[in-house]
Amino acid sequence: MGNKLIECVPNYSEGRDLEKIEKIVECFRAKKGVRLLDYQTDPNHNRLVVTVIGEPEPLRDAVVASFGRAVELIDMTKHEGQHPRMGAVDVVPFIPCRNATLEEADALAKEVAKTVGEQYGIPCFLYESSATAPHRANLASIRKGQFEGMAEKMQDTEKWAPDFGPAAPHPTAGVSAVGARMPLVAYNVNLGTDNLEIANQIARRVRNINGGYHYIKAIGVMLEDRNLAQVSMNLTDYTKTAVYRAFEAVKMEAKRYGVPVLESEIVGLLPMQALVDCAEYYLQVAGFDPSQIMENRLLEEE
Amino acid sequence: MGNKLIECVPNYSEGRDLEKIEKIVECFRAKKGVRLLDYQTDPNHNRLVVTVIGEPEPLRDAVVASFGRAVELIDMTKHEGQHPRMGAVDVVPFIPCRNATLEEADALAKEVAKTVGEQYGIPCFLYESSATAPHRANLASIRKGQFEGMAEKMQDTEKWAPDFGPAAPHPTAGVSAVGARMPLVAYNVNLGTDNLEIANQIARRVRNINGGYHYIKAIGVMLEDRNLAQVSMNLTDYTKTAVYRAFEAVKMEAKRYGVPVLESEIVGLLPMQALVDCAEYYLQVAGFDPSQIMENRLLEEE
Structure with missing residues (x-):
């Protein structure tokens, strides 16, 4: 059989301050059951993209910890960059990798979104395969309006109530999209x-x-x-x-x-x-x- | 780059006594840097085939240790089985697996053959890519005459002097063929x-x-x-x-x-x-x- 491995590619809204970047990436380094494969930053986009693989539980814990770091370190009211973004942790896809199914990636995505909503007060939208309505499957639809427009957008509670967390954006960390998808x-x-x-x-x-x-x-x-x-x-x-x-x-x-x-x-x-x-x-x-x-x-x- | 991995598929002349088989296989279990992939026994052949992968040094040590076990446990003067055989450890191919070359597998084969010759007094013939003369490349040619005929065969020292170890077969463990080959x-x-x-x-x-x-x-x-x-x-x-x-x-x-x-x-x-x-x-x-x-x-x- 072998152990279940799920990939995660979280995107953080910090691509310039190397010290902050390192503090976020640290959440995935030398953690048992988690393997940091790659991370890339883009100063123009002002964005960090991490690629990590792990067993479900340690991966969940590392991703949740990285949310905590990002909330501490990133202030979206001061963020600027070319890439559209809506939160300190902008988007977190979970991808079945080895011996794991899309359903298992979905379960992990929901666990993370729930924990992050409760623990850090960040509203989370489930997207892609985890979406709870067809109009919420597409990341671009969720992100439309970006960080600055999110408070107003979420007043349309019928369409844009978050799946987990408070009804309004976190003042400095905004909102996040979390979900499962197949590898691309x-x-x-x-x-x-x-x-x-x-x-x-x-x-x-x-x-x-x-x-x-x-x-x-x-x-x-x-x-x-x-x-x-x-x-x-x-x-x-x-x-x-x-x-x-x-x-x-x-x-x-x-x-x-x-x-x-x-x-x-x-x-x-x-x-x-x-x-x-x-x-x-x-x-x-x-x-x-x-x-x-x-x-x-x-x-x-x- | 990644670590060098070499595969080894040693064949032992014991396929019936489960206790002895387990003692030989034990040499490859739970050893750091060595991974037991498979082992198969055949009572008719009266033979054990182990498949193991490891980094060069730990693999060498485990294979040498298994020679020691086989010498203790197997008495070729009492061995019978359908498969042709010439020694307690009959044949030991080393195969480059990941990030390793045929040359590295060859170096490992020679180290093992030398150590085994000195430490256990088992004459070793280098075969396949490690062979020191064309007529010694083929396993069947080396094994011809089998355990029982090996003492006489080795009197032809021009053709059949071993590459390592004493000039005559080990009284109970016979002789062994050790060499490198590509994966088949x-x-x-x-x-x-x-x-x-x-x-x-x-x-x-x-x-x-x-x-x-x-x-x-x-x-x-x-x-x-x-x-x-x-x-x-x-x-x-x-x-x-x-x-x-x-x-x-x-x-x-x-x-x-x-x-x-x-x-x-x-x-x-x-x-x-x-x-x-x-x-x-x-x-x-x-x-x-x-x-x-x-x-x-x-x-x-x-």
Whole structure:
């Protein structure tokens, strides 16, 4: 079996003061059962993005502790930056990683939101898969109005009462969005053409919103330096719309334009299984079990 | 970077007495830096096969300790079983696993063979990649004559002087083969035919010995229960002859007979990278870095 691992990518509204940044990141360092994978700051955005993986309980405790730090250190009434934001801890997605389900990530998100609401008086909105109403699933909808407009927005209690915590924003820490989602695979396919319109046409045909695959979001993009058009995709659930299906769908649509597929690219992190699924498909592998992969054995609990 | 991990699959000549088996396996349990992945016993073969992974030094110490246990517990003058054998510890392959090279596995094999020769008086033959002469690379050649014939065989000191340890077999523990090899991927392709001769013809064309790929060994096999012919392969270095090349080679050769490829199967363990290489090939992925796979981050040292 192995231990359950959930990923969390909390975003904090501090991307300039290195001392404060370090104090927040410290909540995830050298904690048993929690592994800090990465953190990135952007002074223009004035924002810190942490990537951390852990077992549910230690991860919950570390994330809650980081809320405490952020409330102490960040004053949203003085915050400025290019990235839209509504709270000291702006958004906290929980993502099932290994041996964990979306339901387990959802349960963790709700626990954290409840604790943070009670302990620190920060109103929390459940979003993505954890959302309690369709209009609250999308982060941009929740965040609209940002920190400065949140007090007024929340007066519409029918639409914007928080799921946990007080009915009005925390005076200096604002509000937070917390929720579960599937891991996202950022996947691009480069076409042998400089015609952006062809990439746009293909994007429209493969993406969910226009009748394509359920878990594909796609747009056409011009790679100016290479003079190539690209179909840029986000695969929002690789367990249901696999990477190879996105690739084959783009190839199939490109055929009508006589445009070849030059290559594809994977941006950022992805789970091993997303690639293993592709190898299994193309090699026509039958009866394979993930425990046959040595690394899966190594990652199991002793 | 991450810590260096080497796999070891020592074979012991005891597959019946559970108490003795447990005492040998104990050498690999709950040792820091060493991870017992699997062990299998076969009473007919009267043999124990342990699969263990570890960092070089702790792995070396555990393997050496297991030699000590085996010398205490196993008396080859009384051993009987269907599997050919020449020693209490019959054969000990070291396999580079993560962040380790074949050269590092080879160095470890030589250290273990030297220590065991000196400490326990067991003559050790270096085999596979560690062999000191071509006629000593193959395990079957070294083992020919088995335990009972080894004293006589070793009188031919020009051919069969051991690499380490005394010039004659240990009276109760015999001799051992120790060496480094690449991980082996057992990979079969099932054909849409009941004609074994076609599988044999394809096997001949894809395997090294008849002019095929360097790191493919292959035979035709009949799956009696399914009435299907199979090309059964051992890929002896997937980093040089990748799994997808073996698969595509079989497909290509099968075409001349108008025989379809039904499916393939992977037998036993394989390293993640062997499948990732296939996904990269078929998806035409450019510029991918293994550190983009989340599990690789998790397996790195903190």
